[in-house]
Amino acid sequence: MVVGSKGNGLASAEDHTKSKKAQKKEAKDAAKTARKEERKALNASQQHDTGSDDDYSVGKYGQIPMIQSAEIIRREFFHVKQLEPDFANTTVWVRGRLHTSRAKGKQCFIVLRQQQYTVQCLIAVSEVVSKFMVKFASNITKESIVDIEAVVREVGSKIESCTQKNVELHVTQLFTVSPAKSQLPLLIEDAARPIKEDEDMEGLNIRVNQDTRLDNRVLDLRTPANQAIFRLEAGVCRLFRDILTEKGFVEIHTPKIIPAASEGGANVFTVSYFKGSAYLAQSPQLYKQMAIAADFDKVFTIGAVFRAEDSNTHRHLTEFVGLDLEMAFKYHYHEVLHTIGDTFTLMFKGLRDRYADEIASVGQQFAVEPFKFLDPPLQLEFPTAVAMLREAGVNMGDEDDLSTPDEKLLGRLIRAKYDTDFYILDKYPLAVRPFYTMPDPKDSKRSNSYDIFMRGEEIMSGAQRIHDAEFLTERAKAHDIDLEKIRSYIDAFRFGCAPHAGGGIGLERVVMLYLGLDNIRKTSMFPRDPKRITP
Amino acid sequence: MNGPNTMYRMRPIIKLREELVLPKCMYRMKNIQQAYVNNRVDRQLSHEIEPSSISEQVKKLLKCPLPEMAALENRQEAILAQLADLKNQITVLRAQLKQPHICTVREEADISTNKTCNILQNGVIHDIVINASPRYPPYSIAALRRLWSDGLKLGVRCHIHSSILELPKNLDKFLCLVSNSDQERSSLLNITLVWKDVGADTQLVVSPMKHITMKGEVNILRYLSRLGPPKFNYELDNDPATSARLDGVLDACYSLARCRTVKEQQSLIRTLNSYLGKSQFMAGGESISVADVAVWSVLRQIDIQPQRDLSSNMNKWLHDCSQLLGIDL
Structure with missing residues (x-):
């Protein structure tokens, strides 16, 4: 008791000693809480009121409970891209994301986004829309998924900020289906802002850097450019399949877990395999060739390829999608080279004609020149390329390989002369190619091999392969290769094999170069490089 | 000071400090104009009269020549003497070998053929690119291929640029004429013909490093005629007056391809008509020339009824041209 009374006495003493300022503050805080309470009470009463008479839009807006497939609602939804003036004055349902919203007094403008398409919506106080509904609309967080019932109206002046420029939606019902957190790690608007050469110092200049994008890939992928890039990537894959199938190729699937390194040069990933270890395939080449030896005549394969190269460049990934083909020919490997060239030309034409929207969409964010090509593709011989480079002042020997800067320069020279971003370089020096490359019968220093370039970067390296086991052994010895390690490869040719040639491309690299992007991470949905294995 | 007095005097934009401190880490060079400057200063000190015009200044300069100038003059004299000596030696040699004093045109032409072949074989010109619009097919290339035949084999390869969606059907015949697969191997001059939307400005690209793009079909013809067999080189084969006249014909073709009105077109055709006059071919003689090829080609491109x-x-x-070229499109 005594202690207690003493304590009380102390407290009261402290009360007295408190400065006037602190007292004032306390009083203020108290007033604030009181006011808050008051407001809350008022709100509650208002909400209570609205239920009865004031809010006549009740039931036409709000958050719907999590959809657990409780009931079947038959409702026809329109895609935002379908919204054109021919739908004027009809009522439609649309589901999309709230891209941006802007409230102004009695009305609220919302930009609704569905994939790369956007449309402007207007929620204004009227006989069906109460001011509470407008308030609700203005409080929905960005990137939330909403269901909207609205009347399509034609607009007088074009809405430049949206893809649907000629219509806007006058909202009659509005529900949030899946709300987003109010704090976003990046804004879609910022991530989608066009990159301009001449930086406007005064304008809004917020950029999202590559790592932030990749860390929050789900959000980043929602930008129109990314939507287009990956649709185009699917297009490349599909065209590759369709064109080759049309040409009589068979799609095969090769193992990704392999017993030994299949190709020299690039490093392989080791994985534990029960009690021993195995490797991840760095190329389906051996299996493609075995399929040829097994009389499949023309084969192609699409699948993951792994390279354990510790190179952090704009064009290397440790895992990528390889599009590989191999084809038996009758007498000359140019039969294959022409097929490859034709495949590319058809693919580029297909992209140009069927994916014009996607290409334009990417072009809006990353201003790049459209891809140029010739039909039939330009085919030059290696010595011609060397002569062109020498003319431009590059010092190189006849048997040297092209360095990366040389390749870029050559790309620029060829573009200036022939106005094409795609070309084939034939007849590489034998010294710079792998041991299984067939030498040129007329010139022992050259080989029946070719590289294919897009915008001055190599995308495919291919050759006629040696299909004779004896000759292959001889060439392997000349390269000082341990014959034991490649026994199974050589054995594949012991029972007769058709002459064949082929090559492979990396899907991500082709898409990057076709679109003229500067980094391969932009064309890989979840890129893997030496420094990143997440997300 | 030394400028003509008829121009405005400008105030210096920046004033330098009196003394410039120069780094001493490098060798000091003598001012090469010091002699002249000193000379002038001396003169000014002695005469105190400003030269009133450039010509006077020049006269003064000539009156008191600089030692450098004298040295240069001496050197030139020496070189000229050396050249004269060499010329004498050659004349003596020629007399000994009993060679005529003046080479014949024929021989010069042969030399040029060899030179052309050398240029082409040694790969100085690997390949030339011609960009043509499908609306204006370069018929002259097809004509030259026929005309030159063995004189200089042309290997033409056709490509379609991605900016052209589809090639018109009427070009099929032209393509057959122009490209011939069996000649590809033995050809001396490779032409890559790219169909591209360039309008009437048919372009020629030889090497992006050393040449600029040439525009207009007739200019390409001029270029090719220098490379081709000398028999068809209008500048070698004719006197200068005829060459100049043929240049006029070529220029008329250039304008004809770019005509906007029918009136313009008709007046140019009349010009060409007067060039031809009553003679058999444009050059006046009995043989076909580059000018004939140019006119023949452009008349096929424009919309007229012969x-x-x-x-x-x-x-x-x-009619004669088509017969001679063996082309009937």
């Missing part, structure tokens, strides 16, 4: 728009001699000429 019977209605051309004179009778022109019609006959057109």
Whole structure:
């Protein structure tokens, strides 16, 4: 008791000693809480009121409970891209994301986004829309998924900020289906802002850097450019399949877990395999060739390829999608080279004609020149390329390989002369190619091999392969290769094999170069490089 | 000070400090104009009269020549003497070998053929690119291929640029004429013909490093005629007056391809008509020349009816050309 009374006495003493300022503050805080309470009470009463008479839009807006497939609602939804003036004055349902919203007094403008398409919506106080509904609309967080019932109206002046420029939606019902957190790690608007050469110092200049994008890939992928890039990537894959199938190729699937390194040069990933270890395939080449030896005549394969190269460049990934083909020919490997060239030309034409929207969409964010090509593709011989480079002042020997800067320069020279971003370089020096490359019968220093370039970067390296086991052994010895390690490869040719040639491309690299992007991470949905294995 | 007095005097934009401190880490060079400057200062000190005009200044300069100038003059004299000596030696040698004093045109032409072949074989010109619009097919290339035949084999490869969606059907015949697969291997001059939307400005790209793009079909013809067999080089084969006249014909073709109105077109056709006159070919002689090829090509590109728009001699000429070239499109 005594202690207690003493304590009380102390407290009261402290009360007295408190400065006037602190007292004032306390009083203020108290007033604030009181006011808050008051407001809350008022709100509650208002909400209570609205239920009865004031809010006549009740039931036409709000958050719907999590959809657990409780009931079947038959409702026809329109895609935002379908919204054109021919739908004027009809009522439609649309589901999309709230891209941006802007409230102004009695009305609220919302930009609704569905994939790369956007449309402007207007929620204004009227006989069906109460001011509470407008308030609700203005409080929905960005990137939330909403269901909207609205009347399509034609607009007088074009809405430049949206893809649907000629219509806007006058909202009659509005529900949030899946709300987003109010704090976003990046804004879609910022991530989608066009990159301009001449930086406007005064304008809004917020950029999202590559790592932030990749860390929050789900959000980043929602930008129109990314939507287009990956649709185009699917297009490349599909065209590759369709064109080759049309040409009589068979799609095969090769193992990704392999017993030994299949190709020299690039490093392989080791994985534990029960009690021993195995490797991840760095190329389906051996299996493609075995399929040829097994009389499949023309084969192609699409699948993951792994390279354990510790190179952090704009064009290397440790895992990528390889599009590989191999084809038996009758007498000359140019039969294959022409097929490859034709495949590319058809693919580029297909992209140009069927994916014009996607290409334009990417072009809006990353201003790049459209891809140029010739039909039939330009085919030059290696010595011609060397002569062109020498003319431009590059010092190189006849048997040297092209360095990366040389390749870029050559790309620029060829573009200036022939106005094409795609070309084939034939007849590489034998010294710079792998041991299984067939030498040129007329010139022992050259080989029946070719590289294919897009915008001055190599995308495919291919050759006629040696299909004779004896000759292959001889060439392997000349390269000082341990014959034991490649026994199974050589054995594949012991029972007769058709002459064949082929090559492979990396899907991500082709898409990057076709679109003229500067980094391969932009064309890989979840890129893997030496420094990143997440997300 | 030394400028003409008729110009405005400008105030210096920046004033330098009196003394410039120069780094001493490098060798000091003598001012090469010091002699002249000193000379002038001396003169000014002695005469105190400003030269009133440039000509006077020049005169003064000539009156008191600089030692450098004298040295240069001496050197030139020495070189000229050396050249004269060499010329004498050659004349003596020629007399000994009993060679005529003046080479014949024929021989010069042979030399040039060899030179052309050398240029082409040694790969100085690997390949030339011609960009042409499908609306204006370069018929002259097809004509040259026929005309030159063995003189200089042309290997033409056709490509379609991605900016052209589809090639018109009427070009099929032209493509057959122009590209011939069996000649590809033995050809001396490779032409890559790219169909591209360039309008009437048919382009020629030889090497992006050393040449600029040439525009207009007739200019390409001029270029090719220098490379081709000398027999068809209008500048070698004719006297300068005829060459100049043929240049006029070529220029008329250039304008004809770019005509906007029918009136313009008709007046140019009349010009060409007067160039032809009563003769058999444009050059006046009895042999076909580059000018004929140019006119023949452009008349196929523009929209005219030969019977209605051309004179009778022109019609006959057109017929003769087609017969001679063996091309009937």
